[in-house]
Amino acid sequence: MAEIDGNTVIARSLKQQGIETLFGVVGFPVFGIASAAQNEGIRYFGFRNEQAASYAAGAAGYLTGRPGACLAVSGPGMIHGIAGLANAWSNCWPMLLFGGANDSYQNEQGAFQEAPQIEAARPFVKLSTRPDRLSRVPGYIEKAVRTALYGRPGAVYVDLPNDIISDRIDEQDVVWPARCPDAPKSLADPQAIEAALAALRGAKRPLVIVGKGAAYARAEAGVRRFLDATQLPFLPSPMGKGVVPDDHPNSVAPARSHALQQADVVFLIGARLNWIMHFGLPPRFAKDVRIVQLDVAAEEIGTNVPTEAALVGDADAIMGQLNAALDDEPWSFEADSGWWRDLRDKMEENHKVVAAMMEDDAVPMGYYRVLREIRDWTPRDAIVCSEGANTMDIGRSVLPNYEARHRLDAGSFGTMGVGLAFAIAAAAVRPEKKVVCVEGDSAFGFSGMEVETACRHRLPITFVVVNNNGIGQGVENLGDPVPPHVYTPGARYDRVIEAFGGKGYFATTPEELRQSLKEAVESPLPTIVNVLIDPKATRKPQKFDWLTR
Ligand SMILES: Cc1ncc(C[n+]2csc(CCOP(=O)(O)OP(=O)(O)O)c2C)c(N)n1
DSSP states (O other): OOEEEHHHHHHHHHHHTTOOEEEEOOOTTTHHHHHHHHHTTOEEEEOSSHHHHHHHHHHHHHHHSSOEEEEEOTTHHHHHHHHHHHHHHHHTOOEEEEEEEOOGGGTTSOOTTOOOHHHHHGGGOSEEEOOSSGGGHHHHHHHHHHHHHSSSOOEEEEEEEHHHHTOEEEGGGSOOOOOOOOOOOOOOOHHHHHHHHHHHHTOSSEEEEEOHHHHHTTOHHHHHHHHHHHOOOEEEOTTTTTSSOTTOTTBOGGGHHHHHHHOSEEEEESOOOSGGGGGGOTTTSOTTOEEEEEESOGGGTTSSSOEEEEEESOHHHHHHHHHHHHHHSOOOOOTTSHHHHHHHHHHHHHHHHHHHHHTOOOSSBOHHHHHHHHHHHSOTTOEEEEESSHHHHHHHHHSOOOSTTOEEESGGGTOTTOHHHHHHHHHHHOTTSOEEEEEEHHHHHHTTTHHHHHHHTTOOOEEEEEEOSBSSSOOSSOOSSOOTTBOOTTOOHHHHHHTTTOEEEEEOSHHHHHHHHHHHHHOSSOEEEEEEBOTTOOOOOOSSGGGOO
16 A cells, blocks of 8 residues: 555545535645645635635535635644634534644744644634544544534634644555534424424514524525415524525515514524624513524523523424424414514615615715615625625615525624635635625725635636725725724725736716626626725614614
């Protein structure tokens, strides 16, 4: 049998475990791993910073259902990669970070880029580990994959010292475990299924909330069937958007606050009662709201509000149980109930406020006018990435999604700098899709250099920078001192991409924006549409101050 090196053992293990794409930045001691991965047929995307590469890995894990993988150099590179571990931890996405490390025989001697990497990763991962010898590396990688996937998905860190990477071994001495199967799917307790349906049947003002857990579990067919059968009103969480198309007749998203405040029974499908849902507490929710909760993680049950019926397990399998129970005993919520009439009235009222802003052709433009144009030029099945404050928040209601796992945003961790990375990940793992990435100008700046990554890999992403000269709101001109939230007024972000062979567009009027988007969306090149908006533009007036907190 032939001798092989550590790089090859690591690369082969990744391939064998179903990892087809690797994101990272090379340097000591991981150069050879990236090349070996390419030799094994893994696509390697070299980034400009490990932060973005690690964000990309998390998104790839969410989109594909197998852990996304990131490769980082020792010390500072691995430390940057922790940003992605934390983002994956918060969003419950399966990802692996492989960090190079100094030779283990130099530990505690002040080695080049030596750092307490295993300890640094630990708070954000399900497992932080280091192989003890080359022969067992595939076993460690199989366990890393299994840990990231099984139970509540999450991040895993694998430390790779140089002496393991550069070691050589007879191929027959390597222990190769089988490919880790996808996570086993568990069903809910049949009594909990009955309790859940009984709670919903007895509700006067029921509401379903569909989260990204439903999207991750590929439960879209079951959730749609359930809503069609029960005629219950539903709301998506930000990344739960698209599990059920936003134009589904049961969507009450335009009456979101009202629906949350008034509902008496809420059925959470893979959605958590965290800050995004105002913890399930007043004033966002009714004081005595009753909760039916479907989650893959038993420990999530009862978070912030006691749960009346707990459906623990795989969302797709459990939606199957609920649908089977409804087949046996059909039931649907009354279509002309006071609750539905109330929700429809509220949706109509909110629609009018927003419609006026979307049709306002005044220059400089506001968010709604810009986002309406983006909506009109975005293909129906595009993957939409979004980040920023107003740009993302308003975009969530203006930019529709029609398919599951087609929206990626700052998510549970509220991370800026994820947008470009997510767009690259989406274009990498779903090459058949158009990817549109809608960013605030501040958000763009966090990972802006990754436009070079998109150009180098010829990924025809359309980046739209909604430019108001700063964080949240900007100014017309720089003052002295420069206000903390302000960036260069009128910055030409569109020119950045041209340095790398992409195409930039600059727009200040609705007509220029329309023309730019039309060309950009059809272009075979990566493009940036930089649209200047009113630096003082903001959201529609909010009825409650806690909505903006
Ligand atoms: C990593 C990180 N750093 C800082 C912040 C704080 N923050 C929240 S939103 C935001 C940017 C908002 O401005 P912009 O992207 O221009 O969007 P806008 O609201 O102007 O549309 C920042 C910096 C964050 N959420 N994440």
